[in-house]
Every structure is written in C-alpha cells, then in structure tokens.
Amino acid sequence: MSSINCEDLAEFAKSQGHKPNSYLNGNRQTPVLTEEFYKNSPEHLQEELARIGMLIRLFLEKTQSEAGKDRPNFPGMFISEAEANSILQAVCCGSVACQEQGLESEEINALKRTISRKKAESLKRGIELRLHTLSELFSLTPFETDVLLIALAPELDGRFAKLYTYLQNDLAKKQLSVGMILDLLCAGLEEKLEAREHFSPSAPLLRNRLISLVGDGADANPPLLSRFVKLDERIAAFLLNSDETDPKIARFSTLVKPVRSFDDLIVPDDQKNCLLEAIKRTIEENARLMFFFYGPSGTGKKLAAEACCKEFKVNLLLADAGAFPKGWESEALSLILREALLQHGAVFLENFDALWGRGAQGQDLDSGLSSIVPGYGTYGSGFSVSDFSRSGFSGSGLSSLVRALDSFRGPVFLSAGQLWEPGSVLKNNTFISCAFPLLAFAERKQLWKLFLQNFENSVGEAELENLAARFKLSGGQIRDAVSTAQGFVASRGQDKAVLTTEDLYRACRNRSSLKLNSLARKINPRRKWRDIVLAAAVKEQLEEICAFVRHKETVYSEWGFDKKLSLGKGLNILFAGPSGTGKTLAAEIIAGEVGLDLYKIDISGIVSKYIGETEKNLKKIFGEAEIGNAILFFDEADALFGKRSEVNDSHDRYANIEVNYLLQQMEEHEGIIILASNYKKNLDDAFLRRLQFAVEFPIPDEASRKEIWIGMFPEKVRIGEDVDFNFLSKFKLTGGNIKNIVLLAAVLAADGSGVIGMKEILRALKREFQKMGKICTPGDFGAYYELVK
Structure with a gap:
C-alpha cells in the first residue's frame, strides 16, 4: 500500500473548492469562503469538512513524527519493533503529564470561529443549513456532529475513503472505527472514556439511527473501538438536501x-x-x-x-x-x-x-x-x-x-x-x-351529493336518499363506490361522466361486504315477487318489511325517532313455518328489492365447543354485517336461538351465556337480521320480544299449490298433455316438495322421451312420498294408482 503525499491531498482540497495553498499543504492559511454567510447548506458542509480535513492533517503529522525513520513502507502489512515500542509507550503512560494536548491548533480554532459566525449570519437570513437542522432536531453535541461529518465525508468524495484506509493501515477499512474517531476528536484518555458514551445505544446517534456500528465480519462481536461508523443512508441524503422518504x-x-x-x-x-x-x-x-x-x-x-x-x-x-x-x-x-x-x-x-x-x-x-x-x-x-x-x-x-x-x-x-x-x-x-362513528343519514346524503356533483347522471333526490338510507357507508367508502361505478360505465364503453342508479347500487354492494365472504355464504338475489307464491297476508307483511328498510333512516334520523331509542334500532325478522314453504326464497326477494346483499350464516361454523369462541365468532359477524350493510340470514335459527334452560351443570351455564350474548347483539345491532325456523315454539321468548316482524309461512292451500306446480316448469320444457295440475294440487305439499318432484321428473323425462308427462311426475311424487314416510294408497291416487304402486 503506497502512502498519500501532501501534493495528493492538496489536489484533493482543490477539488473541494479551496485554494491549493490550504489546510493540506505547507501553507497554514485557513481555508474560508470569502462571503460573510453561507448561501446554501452545501457551502456550510464544505467548510465543516475542511475543518475535519485539518484535523486529519494534524493527526498524520503527529503520527508520522512519532514513527520517524522506522515508519514501515508497507503499513498494515506488518508491525515493526519500533512501532510496537511506540504503542507500548503510549499505552503505559497514564499520567496527566504524559497525555498529549490533542489535535488543536490556532488555524483550526480560527476556522471554528469563522464557521460559527457565518452560520449564525446564515440562520439569521433564513437560510437552512442541514447539518445545523439535524443537530437541533436530535439535540446533538459538537462531538456527535463531528462524528456525522467524519462518516459523511466518504459519501461526498471517494478519496476520503482512500484517506481513511491510509489512516487505519488497511485497504478494506474505508470507514473510520470508533477508536480512530476518538483519536481524532479527543485530547486524552479521560476525554476518550467520556466520549464513548456517545456511542451507547441510548445516545442520540444510535437511538435515532443516525449511524450504525458495524464489524468487519471476521469477529462476530468485536469491541466497541474496533467497530466502524457508518452513516445511515437517509441521514446522508438529508444532509445533501434530499427530502425523499426513507x-x-x-x-x-x-x-x-x-x-x-x-x-x-x-x-x-x-x-x-x-x-x-x-x-x-x-x-x-x-x-x-x-x-x-x-x-x-x-x-x-x-x-x-x-x-x-x-x-x-x-x-x-x-x-x-x-x-x-x-x-x-x-x-x-x-x-x-x-x-x-x-x-x-x-x-x-x-x-x-x-x-x-x-x-x-x-x-x-x-x-x-x-x-x-x-x-x-x-x-x-x-x-x-x-x-x-x-x-x-x-x-x-x-x-x-x-x-x-x-x-x-x-x-x-x-x-x-x-x-x-x-x-x-x-x-x-x-x-x-x-x-368517529359511521356517518348519520343526513351526512351520508350530503356526501353522496358532493361526490356526484360533477357527473351527468340520472340519480335524482329520491335515489340519493335511498342510497344514503340503505348503505351505511363511510365517507371513504362513498368516494370509492363512485369511483367503482365509473369503472362499470367505462367497462361498457360508455361516457365516464354518466352514472346510473344501478351502477351505484352495484358499486355500494361491492364496497361494503368484502370481509363477510369469509364468515358466511353470500346469496346473490335473483328472484322476484313473480317467483314466489304466497298468501295475500304473508306477501303484505313482506312488502311492509321492504318499506321499513327503505324508510328506516327517514323515520329515525329526519323524524327524530332515534332520539327516543337507545337500543333496538335494527330490524329483526322471524320467518317461521314448515320446511319448503319459501322462507329462504322470501329472504332473497327482500334483499333484491331493497338492494342489499344477503349472507346466509353457517351455524356449524359459528358454534364452537370451546368456551367463548362462539361469542367471538358472533361478534365478528355482527360487526362486519353492520359495517358491510348486509342482511344476515340465520337458517334453522332454533339451533342457535333456542330456549334457555335451568342451570344444572357448567354446560347449561355456558349455553345460556351464548343465548344471552345473542340477545344483547340483536338489541345493539342496527342492521337487518332474518331468523328462519321450522319450529317457532323452540325459540326463546326473549328473542320473540325483540322482533319487529314475525311472518308465518303456512303450507300452501290447493289454489296456491296449483299455481306453484304450473310456475315450476320453465318455458323451454315440453310438458305432456296428460299432466293434470288439478289432481296434483290436491296433495298437501310445500313448494320445496314440489320443486324436488319437478326436478326428478325432468331428469326421468330427459332419460326417456324428452317430454315430462304424468308418468314421470307421479314416479317422482312416489319417491318424494317415500322420503316423507308416506304411503301411496288407491284412495289418494285413484285412476293414477297404477303409475305409483
């Protein structure tokens, strides 16, 4: 490794913006910029680094004079006897009289005073000096600021790295070690011991990640003095006037x-x-x-x-x-x-x-x-x-x-x-x-108007009210829903400035129920009123439910009923009746009519044998449903909402806790809950008191059954002329039973003549009776008995 002479360093100083006759050659002229203040932060850094350079020059002069003629030609490759004796003398000399005065000189002190004066004038003029800003932000001492400067120098000019390798007698050491920095900045042993505190984890340099202390890889846990000081990249960028985020x-x-x-x-x-x-x-x-x-x-x-x-x-x-x-x-x-x-x-x-x-x-x-x-x-x-x-x-x-x-x-x-x-x-x-709770109805309506004001659309005042009433969206979700609706329009190749009510409803559903997909099964509402056959009284109740959903926010928010109620602001509905009477179909139709998503809750996925897990699952479902503006549909609800029992053991006590928790959630939930049960009498009376609607789904009468039979066949199906709907409607079957019969008859016809006739329907009816535990008798089937016996 060759040495670095004074001429090399003078040329280096010249490249930094100083005169050749400066701090690195024989002339002791103090390098200063002629202005009385710094025009920018780089000028300040330039002069501060000049001061560091002077410290390095004095350190080199001192070490060279101590080594004398015995300084090796290849430093770092071996240690001579003279160098070893010099080290021993320095280590063994512990008295105050033996300690050197440190690397101080009049020219360095003069430069310090100049820098201080010009820095003060620059700050007075409102000029930002990044090094000063950094010191103020992290309450750095002058010593810690000099540590940053020493670590920054190689980031500005690669020749500093070369100089550092020379100082440490090792080509691989391009950053100064803690020990070398203490030699440069401290006057004696006592000052070095005090300065070690600046490299502790709780000190500003390390606590704020301004520097890191790294080893050379050879020693997994080197002593502090052997660790190298590396300036953090974000801190280096900040000092060089970069404001890009880390x-x-x-x-x-x-x-x-x-x-x-x-x-x-x-x-x-x-x-x-x-x-x-x-x-x-x-x-x-x-x-x-x-x-x-x-x-x-x-x-x-x-x-x-x-x-x-x-x-x-x-x-x-x-x-x-x-x-x-x-x-x-x-x-x-x-x-x-x-x-x-x-x-x-x-x-x-x-x-x-x-x-x-x-x-x-x-x-x-x-x-x-x-x-x-x-x-x-x-x-x-x-x-x-x-x-x-x-x-x-x-x-x-x-x-x-x-x-x-x-x-x-x-x-x-x-x-x-x-x-x-x-x-x-x-x-x-x-x-x-x-x-920051969910927005009230009036605030949601205000936001819809705000986000839609720049669009040519067919959304009138009434539809805005419906959007605000049916979807409890936050401001961010409303903004995103409008953006999503724009995407729907663009996907059809239409003008982005035209939004329809259908686009907005679809966007609201997409934005609102994302997390519920992992907790329940989503039912896409496709059925309409024409797809269900109900008694007039039942249909009237279902239409009242739809009206309740549409006008709920008007009644509560605008008419002030919410101030009369602290709890029970949601809509709890019970659909009771035998299996197959249309309870699930009715829930789907209501969801489609009011424009909300319907989620069918899987009871088996909620109930857990572990104490507290059932309540935790329910809390998650109710919370996501309210935020997601979804209708919760609990089928076979008596399995979860059953009657509380007397407490005879711990199992009874915890079962009752689950029921009590459900009662609490139903009362606090402000969304829509539909319970479906085949056995209304099995539900706890406390649940019934919390219901706004209880709809009974009876087995359809003969006229309704005929309508169901006829409506069950699609238009494309070929029906035999011998099919007697009057005869079929005499059997007391539910819509679910009729659906099963028609589907099996269609399969039998597809496997035969391709026409659904009385033979196929009665054969399918026989199979349905067998499932139900009924016997086909001549009295029931009359002239058609030969087809089912």
Missing part, C-alpha cells in the same frame, strides 16, 4: 402535505370546535398533543388529522401499523418518528390496534425487550428493504412503543377501531380521544 419505510408510509381543512371535514360542529380549541391551546402553550381517533375505517380520521396538521402548519406522515413487519415493530416506529422529524411533520399511525397483543414468534408485545441493540450489526449490514422484512427482531412491548411516541416532539395521531387508553405511560403529551 426507502426502508416507503412500503408502509406516505408523506402528505396538508391541503384539506376543517371545512372539508364532515363531523359534528362540537367535535370540530373541540379539536380546534385543543390545537390553539397547544400552539399558544408550546405543548404536545397525542390524538386518538377511533371508529370504523373510512369515517374521516385521516382527513381530521390532515386538517389538524394544516392548523399546525406541519406535514403529515401516514404510517400503517398493520403493515409493520412482524418482529420489527420497534425499529419501524423509530424510523417513522425519525422521518417525521426530518420532514417537519406529524405522525399518523393507522391501524394502531393491529399492534395490540402482537409480537414475534406469537409472543405478546409486552412480553420482552429487543434482542438486537439498535445500530449494532456486522459489516455492510445497513438496513435494506429486504433485510428489513426478514429480520427476527422481537417486539419491545406496546408500552415501549407508546413511550417512543410520547418522546416525539411533534403531534401524534393514533387511529384504531376501538377506544384505547394509554394509562400512566404518557409523560410529555396530553391525550385526546375522539370518536
């Missing part, structure tokens, strides 16, 4: 420059006034606020945070806590908070409840501390996007995450679905919780 957090964060204000926020006026007053007092008192916004997704929590940040005059860094890599929660949050400081922004932590109880290897976040010290690693292990997602870093506890948020100096916004309280963890922030 790539390591780009996957789960977004920077927003607030443009929307409280005028754009659709929430009650008292809630707006509360937030504005809190912001005003915080600004006046220079205090800190932590906001907790809770409620369903899309209810305006982000918009409220943006409006607050506009008042604070800061940017907003949005981060999705649910997308934090598992096991890296603490690291992710640290980088989020650091980025928010660099961007002069507030932090909005979305899906904060995703962190509750979450931890690595299935552990609770509150169960342990980090297994990796921040900033420590092996050579070249700077956090990359791929490393970030693979690491086994364990969670540091929810309370530790909250304390980290509490230490952040800007506004903090936490967003979750449910209310949460931090307890006594917060020391620096005032905690303000604010609920």
